[in-house]
Every structure is written in structure tokens, then in C-alpha cells.
Amino acid sequence: MTTPFHKTAMALALGAGLLAATGVASAQTAKNVIFFLGDGMGPVTVTAARIYKGEKEIAAGAKLESSERAALALQTLGYAGRIKTFSLDGQTTDSAPSMAAYMTGVKMNNEVISMSADTQAYAPDGSQYINGEDSTCPVDNGQAAETLLELAIGQGRSTGVVSNTRVGHATPAATYAHVCNRNAYNTIAEQSVPGYPEYNTRLGAGIDVMLGGGWRNYLPRSVYPNSRRSDERNLVADMQSNGYTYVNSGSALNALDTRNTSKLLGLFANSEMAYELDRVKMGLDEPSLSEMTTKALDVLSRNDKGFFLMVEGGRIDHALHGTNAKRALEDTLALDEAVQAALRVMEQKDPGLANTLIVVTADHDHAIAFNGYTKIGNPILGLVQDYSTGEVVKAADGKPYTTLVFGNGGRAGVGAMAEDGEAFISPPRAASRQDLTNVDTTADNFLQEVGIPLGAPGAETHGGGDVMLFAGGAGASHFRGTYDNTKVFEKVRAAAGL
DSSP: HHHSSEOOOOOOOOOSSEEEEESESSSSSSSSEEEEETTEEEEEEEEHHHHHHHHHHTTOOOOOSSGGOOOGGGGSSEEEEEEOHHHOOOOSHHHHOOOOOOHHHHHTTTTSSSBBBBOOOHHHHHHOOOTTEEEOOOOOOOOOOHHHHHHHHTTTOOEEEEEEETSSHHHHHHHHHHHOOOTTTHHHHHTTTTTTTTTTTTTTTSSSSEEEEEEEHHHHTTOOOOOSSSSSSOOOHHHTTOOOEEEHHHHHHHOGOOOOOSEEEEOSSSOOOOOHHHHHHTTOOOOOHHHHHHHHHHHHHHHHEEHHHHHHHHHHHHHHHOOOOOHHHHHHHEEEEEEHHHHHHHHHSSSHHHHHHEEEEEEESSSSEEEEBBBBTTOTTTTTTTTTTOOBBTTEEEOOOOEEEEEEEEOTTTTOOOOTTSSSSOOSSSSSSOTTSSSSSTTTBBBOEEEEEEESSOOOEOOSSEEEEEEETTTTTOOEEEEEEHHHHHHHHHTTTT
């Protein structure tokens, strides 16, 4: 990548005083940064996931007064803030500019990956700057904006990217790639391979750990028939020739001896990895988000200069787009388990998180809503039961409704199947609502009711509301208050001395 770099905002001065984490952390520079991103994980999703976790704990025999009193690991971090997420051209952002704002401090247009504010994702005729999954961005269409990951490499720190989407999806790509349109997945992949003409040279010898999905953009059709590549380049083989150890299954990753691994590439699916619910239910040989996080930390933490690791729970967003609350909550808990795993690993390596900053946030919200007035302990995926009478509450049409609903979204057609091969349960949005009295709204494939119908499953939109941020460890006190998403870059940079 030879595009000139756009310089981002100046680092903030480090504050003094005692910083809170899960325990005590000093005010010294955080040489290690773990940045967790729950894609689409807005406040309602976090709250519902906490209650859902409580239900699971009670069912397993935990002595919890009620499900609402459960605790998420991410909510044990000592500092919290609220983040404004709008993009340069959208009141409601998409994942590309929102994650890029965190990584670069630059407010950019929707669908742009870590470029300057003047970059356009679309040509004047309204077409995207892509051909298939290759970029057609004009060379004069903006400049690359320097990322936190690149700054870390510049200081000799190790770097890693973990996601249960493909490694070139918008969120992970925003840490290491620069392209005017997020859908140029082949180009994004090429920017991660040392020695390629398209390689982002700011990555030095390369990202140390990349774990996620994405065979279709790294393997040619001669090797992988479902490839989306337009050439016969084998990016996996090329990364292996650059010293990367390659694994393509959960069992291979778990068996890997990280003591003998300095560069690690793991691709575990064609595109996105499975939803957590399906990974477990179907016994798929894919690693969990917490397993990938742990392996990444084992590799990266050997560098005495420190590391920068980004971990994305990306399938939260996909389940919400599909108005499938159960899969969204399961994936939110999978992200929270990864946070817990990171806390456990780093507490052993860096007691008190004295040199480690952990940030957990979301890139945007969704159009999911939490209805009232349910009684304490009511199943979060169930029908609303009144807090005073315990009776199922009826809407004006005389029919019950669920606690979780969506402002908009798509409906599954007759016979449409979920990823587990079973049919969706999809109440239609018509002149008359379906009676849910005898419907199992807690079923894996139940799709919540929607207010505004938008076509097929997956059509539900992002929401424009502010999202939550949680921080713990060294430098965490920077993250109090309400601020723009671009300020997160400045705060991480200041805390980490980048």
C-alpha cells in the first residue's frame, strides 16, 4: 500500500492517579492493548444478554436471586462511557467508518475503510468502487489514515486481529487495511500479505496473528472451488512462505504449540464463522472466540515491548440483522467469555493489569427494543408477563407480545432455513398479527416481531443510538464520559503511549 498517510489527531496527555480495572492498575503507559468490539452490541443487547446469562446460571443451579442480577465480565471493568456513532454522511453508521473512527480518529463516510474524510465509497454514477470483490478505487480518492495497529507496529509491538467474521470484514479490516469500499474483500486480503504489490507496508513484517473466517478471499479456485478470487493467487501459501503457521480448524488451533509460533494465520470458514449457538449445537470444528483470544495472547504476549490485539464478536450484528435475538444473545455471551478469558490470561501475565488496557465497546446499535412491563425473572426471550399480576400481557389486538422486538426487519419465507438446517419461526408482519400464545418464542430459530417490514431476514437496519464503552487496566480512566467515536482513538493512543 503506497498511498500517503493522513496524519490523525495528536495524542492526549496521560493523566495521573489511580486507575480502576477489575482490581488495581497503575497510571503508567499501557504497553498492551486489547480492544474488544461487539459488532452492533447496543445497550438493549448488552442488557438482554446479561439477563439471558442469569437464566442460564439459574438453570445450572447457581444461587442467584433473579436473572437480572447476573454480571457480565465486560461490566466488571472499572470505567464506562457512552459513544456517539454517526458517520460523516450518515446519521446511522455502518461498521466500516465506525470501527475506522476508533482505529484512526478520522470521521469518514459509510463503507470507507480507514481513509481520509474526503474518500468516497461510490462513483458519481452511484456504483460501488468494486469489481466483484476487487477494488476499483481511483488513486486520487482519498489517503490512508494511520491506525492504532500500525502505530503499535511502529513501536515494535506485536499485533493481532481476531474475529468470528471473515478477517477482511469491515471491523478487522479497519485495523490494517485502507480501501475506499469495504466490499473489496480480495484487495483487503492482499493488503495483509507481505511482499504483495498491494501490501500495506506500514505493517512491517506483517500482522503477527490473524484468526477468523475467509477462505474465499485467500485461496484460489484451483484449491478452493468456492473462492471469490479473480486470479490464481494462493494467499495462504504466500503467507506460509513468509513464516506464518497456518491452521484451518478448531482442533488444529487447540493443538498448536504457541511456544514455537511467532506468526499465526488461522482461517476456519469460507466466509463468516458459525454463530456460537450453531457451533456448539452442530459440533463444528471451529474455535470459539475465547479460544482464539487465548491463543492470540499466548503468541503476542511474548514480546516484551507489548502488543495490540483487536477481538471482534461480529456475528452479534448478523443475528440482529436477522431479528434472531437468541443467536445475538448467545454471540454476545461468547464475546463476554472472550473478555473473561483475556482478563484471566493477562492477570497471570500482568498482575493487576498494571501494563494492560482492556477496552470493550460496540461500533453501532440496532433497531432492537426492550418492552415493558415484565415481572422480575421473566424469560428475556419469552412473552411479556405483567409484574403485578403475572398474567401474559395482551396488546390492543388481544394478542400477546414478546419482551424483545425490532423496529424494523425482514421476514422469512415459507420453508426458509436457518444455519442449523431447521426452519425459521417467523411471525408475519401483516394487517393482523400472528397469535403467539402457543408459539415457542424461546426457540433457536424464532425471529422477533418487527414494526416496519423490510423484506427478507437480514434486512433489519442498524440503529443510530449511542453505545456503551467499558475499560479497565492501565489508562482506563481516560474513558469516562460521553464523547464522539473519533475520540476513542485519541484515548487509546494516549493510554498506550502510541
